[in-house]
Amino acid sequence: MMNAYELPHRRYNPLMDEWVLVSPHRNNRPWKGEVEAISEEHIPSFDDACPLCPSNKRANGEVNTNYPNTFVFSNDFGAIMPISANMTELSSQSLLTRSETVTGECRVICFSPDHSKTLAQMNISEIRHVVDTWKQNYLELSAHYNCVHIFENKGAVMGCSQPHPHGQIWAHQHRSSEIEKANTSQEAYFHQKKSPLLDDYVQMEIKDKSRIVAENADWLVVVPYWAKWPFETLLLTKHSLVDIGQLNNDQSQTLAQILSELTIRYDNLFRCRFPYSMGWHCAPKDLQSNDHWRLHAHFYPPLLRSATVKKFMVGYEMLAESQRDLTAEKAAQLLRDVVTVHYSLETQ
């Protein structure tokens, strides 16, 4: 007798107001298609040709400092700039050709001077520097811009053009589409229930247990009930934080700890530098009240069944809706079942 959740069903994402199609029975089908090459060749700690390594020169001629921990610079080819198109020059604003100007700035954050490392291979105090750098840059940029996106693309399969560990910050005046959606949903829920959506969600997941991947005093990581990507996770604050600028000393430390645990679990799952895009969703600055908002980060990793088999969000997913092949509960269990010592440190 099959469990209801082993048959096709749809789940609703109340945070982003969208659905996902779940087809757990499809897990066992044969698959022959693109195989991602694993590039586990030796990566050196320093690379002459890397524009992110300490003391190297970047394309625009600037020279990086000989930084000991993290290093931040303005993106030389940012998608957003402090100057923007002149609104009146933009073509006729009809219902069918609406556009608007954009101002903001893009920064790059090097996570470590060591070219070969990723968060999963950095120790807690090294990761703590990344957390502090995020916080400081958030505080600087959110003083000028409503919407600050802190994110990391990890791995060539996620379009990351540089193996050197780094993330980005894109900050701008307008609310991005995903922040707008997350805000609308959290606001509507708060209005109805008088408590924040993500507070209730944290409570529910702690009680349920089946989707928990990692937990400590201040943070909870789950494969959310409505996860799209096979091993997608949601990192949630247990407190009333609404942005990363509010982290206190303890919360910064426990955040470094849980980031270490999560990224090690990811790497150990398929014994590879587990690729993902991750990013923080902070309350936009222009809210009248942000009582409904809770700080959270999304991890969207593409791998499905091994270091070389990824999930393609194509065809049906692009034209109809996201589809996944294993349940969120199963994914969480697989991530819980691995050890928390990084595979590269195993004694042979």
Next chain:
Amino acid sequence: MMNAYELPHRRYNPLMDEWVLVSPHRNNRPWKGEVEAISEEHIPSFDDACPLCPSNKRANGEVNTNYPNTFVFSNDFGAIMPISANMTELSSQSLLTRSETVTGECRVICFSPDHSKTLAQMNISEIRHVVDTWKQNYLELSAHYNCVHIFENKGAVMGCSQPHPHGQIWAHQHRSSEIEKANTSQEAYFHQKKSPLLDDYVQMEIKDKSRIVAENADWLVVVPYWAKWPFETLLLTKHSLVDIGQLNNDQSQTLAQILSELTIRYDNLFRCRFPYSMGWHCAPKDLQSNDHWRLHAHFYPPLLRSATVKKFMVGYEMLAESQRDLTAEKAAQLLRDVVTVHYSLETQ
């Protein structure tokens, strides 16, 4: 003096109610990252090991017919099945863990017995068979299901597990998320303007000309004003069709012609088997009135600058909103500028 559209701006997609960030100045940045291998090795017309070639046996033991044109079978590993989970078995339906059952079916459509061909290399009468097969299967499935998705994933980079030319149909009772959005937008526009959104859009684009890629008596192809993917196109009916079951003989023929032209233009742009996901958006069957709806197809191709450099929709795109590097107008011009004889037929 820079044109307003050469600076960062956002454009609104009134069909899907979403925004895209446009950063045309970013086109010239250096890029070093994943390079897709071009697999232009000789592909044979028949492959013993291909489960889609005529007369071959598939994984489930069934044998394909020796089909001369197109061939349709029920997907042996469909994501959706006629049976579904029992609603009452699904976990507590709270605001935070909502789910619903799904019923439907998945079919595979082989476009040609020739293993080596793609739409771009098939002649008009061969493509006409594909159009007729789409229509017939649409009519069959829409008699039972509200929402019929006809689509094609082309190329390994689009998760296509088989080079043999084929597409898929996933049909189901519920309206998928993208159909729901397209319906809501078209309905709201119709209510306000008393004319269909896509009729007005067709008129506007024909007058403007700058985004047109191909046109004939019954069809228009544009890079839509709000395109996300670098060379995304929208194929629009010039008539009052709401689904692919309504095609008459002439419209089927001109559709085959414009599909040939579009796919050849795509292939010629970077001289490769241009990958994409494409699919039809037909009016769902359960509408009270479908006067507001117009039949259309989306083409979402991932390539950005060459046969080996694709656009990654990662990081910012996943966590904030879609971002593109060249304007829709520039993309349309590049697609207009290529010849309409397939590069493989060029005399050396």
